[in-house]
Amino acid sequence: MDVSMPITTVVPSLDGPVLAALAATSAPMGLAGVHARAGRGSKSGVRSVLLRLVDEGLVLEVPGGYLLNRDHVAAPAVELLASLHGELVSRIRGAVEEWSIPPSLVGLFGSAARRDGDANSDIDVLVVSDDPDLDDRVDELAARIRRWTGNRAQVVGRTPTEIIRLRRAEEPILAEWRRDLVVIAGERSELGKAA
Secondary structure, three states: OOOOOHHHHOOOOOHHHHHHHHHOOOOOEOHHHHHHHHOOOOHHHHHHHHHHHHHHOOEEEEOOEEEEOOOOOOHHHHHHHHOHHHHHHHHHHHHHHOOOOOOOEEEEEOHHHHOOOOOOOOEEEEEEOOOOOHHHHHHHHHHHHHHHHOOOEEEEEEOHHHHHHHHHOOOHHHHHHHHHOEEEEEOHHHHOOOO
């Protein structure tokens, strides 16, 4: 799964980013706005996609630009595909909620959190927990993420005591976690305050 534009997993053409851009808003967007939000292709390429999608009825040309036609039978599928990043977060949250000992913190970091990677990017997850089976749990979560996305998952399991040691040693990874972590479950305060 392309962590920066998950819809391209199913719609690899320029249509995917254009549809994702339109699905992200209910306000009309001009060509320049769609092009900027899509982050791919040329303006003329985006214009061609928009015009074809207007012909298909999936996109409406309205005063102020273009709008996803949410009455179209394909619109729910477009919205689902455009929200795959959120679906991944929901699945991770659901998986850790099944654990007998709830983790004190779970979050995405790295390119999946920044949403600037690609289909070859790892999905990096931090889990902070006192669970004696933490190693098994993070291995299982990594395997599930791989099945859900096709991406390798690096799930880092740390105990609260290990986090304290990292803070004392001023380890650089802690600064990355503080900066990029997208909290899925638990409390960011587990990382402590930035120095």
